[in-house]
Amino acid sequence: MPDMTSSPELRTERLIIRDWTTDDAEAALRIYGAEEVARWLTPEMRAVTDVEAMRSVLHAWVEAQPNFLPPAGRWAIVRRRDGDLIGGLSLRLLPPFEEDFELNWQLRPDAWGNGYATEAGGAIIGWAFEQGIEELFAVARPKNTRAVATARRLGMEWVGETEKYYNNRLQVFRIRPSDIAGRAR
Template sequence: MTIASTDRLLIRDWTDGPADLAQVFDIYSRDEVMRWLGGGSGLLTDPAQAAERVQAWRNRYAPYAGRYGLWAIETRDAGQAVGSVLLKPLPGRDGVTPTDDIEVGWHLHPDSQGHGYATEAARAVIEREFATGTSQIYAVVMAGNEPSMAVARRLGMTHVGVRTEWYGGEELETFVLRQPA
């Protein structure tokens, strides 16, 4: 199912198809991607884990009926997923319980970085969420992840410092974008 689209991209559900599962494994088995996602926990080590990961995403976001999720970013020209974009309630200090704060995030294959895909995909899901009446959206980034901080800035997000109220109290560089008046 397509969630959003731009001139260059489709934002859609990850599927159980061989191409998607191969790409999920290729992205989430890389240290250079996973080190920025909770310190690398969840690194895939076997291609069979890709189907489990996609199913876990479906299960986690099913209660939100498509409003929140972790979706594939597909380029229209190649027709292949290049990464993921997410929109979800930030988990609180316990690392699990959803808060009222909404997060946007992105995970791209290293070969697909530097083409503006993360910014474009994030902008599409942010606009979609703002249309529901949400007043602000956060991006949280591990210290040292300069490329992700640059994406947040390109989105027009304001850096509000290091915050610790989400993801079990982890220190995260925090950016916010408020709904335009």
């Protein structure tokens, strides 16, 4: 797996995980503007309603990316076979104390059910652990059954519920490097 600190792309069997560009605005709008996706976004990331608003969001993400210390960042998920941008994922510090790293993912609804979130998430988890992170978390609203199922497919362990993050009741999942090592045996 390439080191993303020296290479902007991470490749899996079916996907390319790369930095966002402002040219991705139309494709990104099909993700972040979709009601089925937007209903589960964090409070600071509301549904995006038009291409120019999406371009502004992407501009902010592009500008912020070089300032993140690995493994933090935001990336686009592109399907290798056709170059179609189908999703996004990020690693970031969870509010309010910014001590726990969160993995989150969003896919365009017509890309759901193909294992793309699990494939991209697994690649980023592996890369993050190569950067020295000791654990990653995913949080999901209890009714977001797709996110909960993806966290479980990623090998993340349910550790409970909390209102600590985003002032919402959330299911919390965690994965550590030893969880991956244990599966490899």
